[in-house]
Amino acid sequence: MSSEALKRAVMDALSSVVHPHTGDDVVASGHVQKLEVEDGGRVRFSFLLKTEDPGALIKHARSAAEGVDGVTEVKVNVQLPQAGSAGGAPSASGGGLKPGSVPAPTPRPGLxxxxxxxxxxxxxxxxxxxxxxxxxxxxxxxxxxxxxxxxxxxxxxxxxxxxxxxxxxxxxxxxxxxxxxxxxxxxxxxxxxxxxxxxxxxxxxxxxxxxxxxxxxxxxxxxxxxxxxxxxxxxxxxxxxxxxxxxxxxxxxxxxxxxxxxxxxxxxxxxxxxxxxxxxxxxxxxxxxxxxxxxxxxxxxxxxxxxxxxxxxxxxxxxxxxxxxxxxxxxxxxxxxxxxxxxxxxxxxxxxxxxxxxxxxxxxxxxxxxxxx
Ligand SMILES: Nc1ncnc2c1ncn2[C@@H]1O[C@H](COP(=O)(O)OP(=O)(O)O)[C@@H](O)[C@H]1O
Ligand SMILES: [Mg+2]
CATH class of the missing domain: 3.40.50.300 (P-loop containing nucleotide triphosphate hydrolases)
Structure with a gap:
């Protein structure tokens, strides 16, 4: 399958994941962003998790993508809202784990x-x-x-x-x-x-x-x-x-x-x-x-x-x-x-x-x- 076709198939699968509160699917609601499919069936996308969203949504989205024929790997980059999250200021690159240092602006993907x-x-x-x-x-x-x-x-x-x-x-x-x-x-x-x-x-x-x-x-x-x-x-x-x-x-x-x-x-x-x-x-x-x-x-x-x-x-x-x-x-x-x-x-x-x-x-x-x- 071409990467384009695989991308469409993954998008379809993700559209079957429905937010338990709003009833909208996670593609239509904008939770899934920046979907990319690389050669060899490697899929990555960002998932915008708002404060009120259940964390399990990410897991369901991941499983949906993993279930598509031809997908070999799924990486989800979870994006948390900036406002209200602790700290907020970007850390110097690499940061280092010092007590009191500020959090990185977005989570490192795939960990x-x-x-x-x-x-x-x-x-x-x-x-x-x-x-x-x-x-x-x-x-x-x-x-x-x-x-x-x-x-x-x-x-x-x-x-x-x-x-x-x-x-x-x-x-x-x-x-x-x-x-x-x-x-x-x-x-x-x-x-x-x-x-x-x-x-x-x-x-x-x-x-x-x-x-x-x-x-x-x-x-x-x-x-x-x-x-x-x-x-x-x-x-x-x-x-x-x-x-x-x-x-x-x-x-x-x-x-x-x-x-x-x-x-x-x-x-x-x-x-x-x-x-x-x-x-x-x-x-x-x-x-x-x-x-x-x-x-x-x-x-x-x-x-x-x-x-x-x-x-x-x-x-x-x-x-x-x-x-x-x-x-x-x-x-x-x-x-x-x-x-x-x-x-x-x-x-x-x-x-x-x-x-x-x-x-x-x-x-x-x-x-x-x-x-x-
Ligand atoms: N069932 C138990 N029997 C004997 N000592 C226990 C038991 N549960 C905990 N302790 C001891 O009580 C102390 C407090 O336990 P801890 O797990 O450190 O509590 P917390 O993490 O809730 O502050 C520790 O010294 C632990 O070894
Ligand atoms: Mg303790």
């Missing part, structure tokens, strides 16, 4: 296009085990042979390096002006964290609006390579910074982590609302530190209470992804810089975490991420 699924792990407040859950979700699925990345987006308290026992500094490769950062690989997971780039004693004091900018650079200037799944450890809370972050990343879904008693503060509800606002499906709720299993006698002791997060999930019509007990194995694994699912797979928490990871991936595979009503 996250190699990532099949992106899932955020979020919590209303800190200290509930969000990073622990993100770490073990990533490590469990990597251990099953998936290609997994973990992006530590909690720039206030980046603790992914510690949880993976990773103290190296990432390498920078590529020509001047096109430098890329190589993620570090630990326990089978490709990692990027601001913690790798900051000096230990340097406080990560950054104002909210900068978060999305730094994160955008993590998406654009980190050479993630092809991944089946990227897990994003979100900063706690539901403020503007978190909101702009979830608008920056094309998320397939979000997982909320809470303890039983933290449910009472309403933070989880606010978190769910935030994701609904940007049309990111909440895939479910994890209840962490749910009961303590006595190491001596094996009996369960209900220290902080349990069941609160599960009840909330039911009330809100969300899936419940499991209860992770308070377990000394988790602390030991954390201290040793090793994920619980691989260092203590038979511990009560290790088992619960593996089960949770399997549920999450099954949901994604089924293209599961349920769309909120």
């Amino acid at each position: 996250l296009s190699e990532v099949d699924h992106v899932v955020a792990v979020s919590s209303g407040k800190g200290g509930v085990g969000k990073s622990m859950v993100a770490t073990n979700l990533a490590a469990a699925l990597a251990a099953e042979g998936l290609r997994v990345g973990l992006l530590d987006a909690d720039i206030y308290g980046p603790n992914i390096p510690r949880m993976f026992g990773e103290t190296r500094r990432p390498r920078v490769t590529g020509d001047k002006g096109k430098e890329m950062i190589e993620p570090l690989e630990a326990h089978g997971v490709r990692l990027m964290s601001l913690g790798f780039l900051l000096e230990d004693e340097q406080p990560a004091i950054m104002r909210g609006p900068l978060i999305a900018g730094i994160l955008k650079q993590f998406l654009e200037q980190v050479d993630w390579g092809p991944l089946d799944l990227m897990v994003v450890d979100m900063p706690p809370g539901t403020g503007d910074a978190q909101l702009s972050l979830v608008q920056t990343i094309d998320l397939d879904g979000a997982i909320m982590v809470s303890t039983s008693q933290a449910v009472a503060t309403g933070d989880v509800r606010r978190g769910v609302k935030m994701f609904e606002k940007v049309n990111t499906p909440v895939m479910g709720v994890v209840e962490n530190m749910s009961g303590y299993i006595c190491g001596e006698c094996g009996t369960e002791v209900d220290i902080f209470g349990s069941g609160g997060a599960e009840r909330l999930a039911r009330e809100m019509g969300l899936d419940f992804l499991g209860r992770i007990p308070l377990d000394p194995a988790v602390r030991k694994a954390g201290d040793a810089g090793r994920p619980t699912v691989t260092s203590a797979p038979d511990s009560p928490a290790g088992k619960a975490l593996s089960e949770m990871a399997r549920k999450v991936f099954t949901a994604l595979r089924a293209d599961g991420a349920k769309v909120p009503a």
Whole structure:
């Protein structure tokens, strides 16, 4: 087929993708721009994603183009609106990942296009085990042979390096002006964290609006390579910074982590609302530190209470992804810089975490991420 004919076929396929809110197809609505078809069936186009658009639209457009006979490769250059996005001023070419530097004006094309699924792990407040859950979700699925990345987006308290026992500094490769950062690989997971780039004693004091900018650079200037799944450890809370972050990343879904008693503060509800606002499906709720299993006698002791997060999930019509007990194995694994699912797979928490990871991936595979009503 000639490139012209292939281009028409791709355009037709893209016209079948309909915006869930407006009912218009993404070609007619101007979301798809600059469609080019090169020899050998390589397709590229820009996708203009407005704030209110669901990120999944891009995925649907990509699949539509990939489904056309003769297409060998699809690259999507996602364009985000400039107004209201963090920073906005163009960075010097190449930028470099310095805390406080401004985001590049448009995302570098084709990077996250190699990532099949992106899932955020979020919590209303800190200290509930969000990073622990993100770490073990990533490590469990990597251990099953998936290609997994973990992006530590909690720039206030980046603790992914510690949880993976990773103290190296990432390498920078590529020509001047096109430098890329190589993620570090630990326990089978490709990692990027601001913690790798900051000096230990340097406080990560950054104002909210900068978060999305730094994160955008993590998406654009980190050479993630092809991944089946990227897990994003979100900063706690539901403020503007978190909101702009979830608008920056094309998320397939979000997982909320809470303890039983933290449910009472309403933070989880606010978190769910935030994701609904940007049309990111909440895939479910994890209840962490749910009961303590006595190491001596094996009996369960209900220290902080349990069941609160599960009840909330039911009330809100969300899936419940499991209860992770308070377990000394988790602390030991954390201290040793090793994920619980691989260092203590038979511990009560290790088992619960593996089960949770399997549920999450099954949901994604089924293209599961349920769309909120
Ligand atoms: N189920 C658990 N059992 C024992 N310790 C836990 C458990 N979940 C988390 N922790 C510990 O509690 C602390 C806070 O967890 P973390 O994942 O860092 O929370 P967050 O990222 O939400 O701030 C960490 O030291 C972690 O190892
Ligand atoms: Mg954390």
